[in-house]
Structures are given as C-alpha cells and as structure tokens.
Amino acid sequence: xxxxxxxxxxxxxxxxxxxxxxxxxxxxxxxxxxxxxxxxxxxxxxxxxxxxxxxxxxxxxxxxxxxxxxxxxxxxxxxxxxxxxxxxxxxxxxxxxxxxxxxxxxxxxxxxxxxxxxxxxxxxxxxxxxxxxxxxxxxxxxxxxxxxxxxxxxxxxxxxxxxxxxxxxxxxxxxxxxxxxxxxxxxxxxxxxxxxxxxxxxxxxxxxxxxxxxxxxxxxxxxxxxxxxxxxxxxxxxxxxxxxxxx
Numbered sequence: 118x119x120x121x122x123x124x125x126x127x128x129x130x131x132x133x134x135x136x137x138x139x140x141x142x143x144x145x146x147x148x149x150x151x152x153x154x155x156x157x158x159x160x161x162x163x164x165x166x167x168x169x170x171x172x173x174x175x176x177x178x179x180x181x182x183x184x185x186x187x188x189x190x191x192x193x194x195x196x197x198x199x200x201x202x203x204x205x206x207x208x209x210x211x212x213x214x215x216x217x218x219x220x221x222x223x224x225x226x227x228x229x230x231x232x233x234x235x236x237x238x239x240x241x242x243x244x245x246x247x248x249x250x251x252x253x254x255x256x257x258x259x260x261x262x263x264x265x266x267x268x269x270x271x272x273x274x275x276x277x278x279x280x281x282x283x284x285x286x287x288x289x290x291x292x293x294x295x296x297x298x299x300x301x302x303x304x305x306x307x308x309x310x311x312x313x314x315x316x317x318x319x320x321x322x323x324x325x326x327x328x329x330x331x332x333x334x335x336x337x338x339x340x341x342x343x344x345x346x347x348x349x350x351x352x353x354x355x356x357x358x359x360x361x362x363x364x
Contacts, residue, residue: 122157123255125149129162133184138165142186155192155218158256167248168198168212175236176200177208192218195228208233212245222259225249246277247362253349261347261358271341275329278357279345280322284314286343287323294337302333322346 130140130148140148152161165184173180178200186194195215202208213228232241253261263279265271271290281287287310294306309327325345328334349355 123160124157125152125159125161132162133165136166136169136182137180138182138184140184140186143188145188148184148186151186151188151192152194155188156194156216156223156256159252160255164248164252165196168196168245171241171245171248172198172210172212172232175233175241176210177202177233180210191220202233210236214249216256216258223257224260224262225253225258227261227263242273243362243364250358250362259348259350261349263345265341265343265345269339271343272329272335272338274345275325275338277347277361278326278354279347280354281325282322282344282346284323286341287325290328290337290341290343293341294334297337298333302331305331306334322348 125148127147127149134140142148142151146154152159165182169182180200181197183197184194185197193215196213198210198212200210209231210233211229211231213230215226215228217224217226230242230245261279263270263274265274265279275281291307291310295303298306306328310323313323322345325338325343329338347354347358349358
C-alpha cells in the first residue's frame, strides 16, 4: 500500500507563525496550498520545529525566521533562519535553504550553514542534515547542491560525499596542492585528478571525497571555493550521505 503523502494544513502554518516564523510570498496561493501543490511530501511544521529546536539555543541575540515563496517559474521557496552578531562573526548562526521545482526535477540548494564556534564539534550539523535528509527523501528531492566557500566548507562537504561539479575549480585546487605538497603527495593527488578527467568528463561530478581521504589534503580543501552536489537518485550517493549524517 502506497504511503499517504503528508499534507501541510492551515493549522501547521499558524503553529509555525506561533514559534516565530514569518511567511512571505508573491504566490497567488496560500502558503499551505503552495507547498502542497509544488513541494508535496514535506512535513513543514515538523521540519521547522526541528531546525528551531536544534539551533535556537546557540543564537546570540534575535533569531530571524522566515519562509519566502515565489510562484514565478521555476517555483521556489526559501527557508531563512539566522541570528547575526555584529561584533563577532564567529558567533553568527546562519541556516539558509532554497527549494526549487524545475520541470523535471526538485533541487535543494544548501546556500549557507554556519554555527557559532561554541556549537561546533558537538554533532549539531549532522543532526540538522539528518532531519533535513528525512524531509528531502519524503519530498522526492533529486539533488542537493552546495557552494562551499566558508572556512571549513570545502573539506566538510567533501567528507560528506558532495561531488565537485566544476573542473576549473578542481584545477585551481590542484594547482594549490602543487604549491603546498611534496612531490610524492602531489603525484597521488594529480593521478586521481587525471584518472577521472582523462575522458574529458567536464559535465560529470568529480569524486572529491577521494582527495578528502588523504590527510595532507585537509588544509588545502578547507576554505576551498567550489560547487558540488549529491544525486539522491543515485543509490550509492544516497547511502553514503545517509551513513555520513548518521555517523
């Protein structure tokens, strides 16, 4: 028997507003209808509550919580949850996600996720990813896309299994590795790069996690600027990501 698709109700929206979320939309539909019609399957209230429960205690100052919807094609809704410390960016809490419905696929963009220093190393990020992934699977999300440009993002997302999607960005990291590594270390990194791109697979996603497994690549990947993705329709990539967030 097919599992019944979760429906967002007017009461869910009211409950989300009661815990501080503001709904803004140019959509001609009411928020619950917009989600049910274009992004069915998500348990929106449960998702927002979990994000709030996991992150609120780490905020310094006022937390801004909003859901923005846009009904111009492609259909989009954005979740913004943040508290900024004007005196210390290391105390900033930022969680931004954009859900996009294209004609033939659903994509979620992990726009930014930054925890205050005191919240790091406690497994909070993985808990946030785990509750997010549960919703992505229920919704039938096809791909998760990221742009890693924060201090640790390039390494963390590589360890999480996000493939690199821009060959030029990989070549830039390779050049940096050539400057920083000894010859034997660089030869290994270089061999992995050219073994993958030998058939000029510029449109495919480079498995940068192979680099992340090399201890000497960690400082090079941290802070690297690159785009990446996980294909949730690929059983291996989905399983790897599940294992990562539950580890």
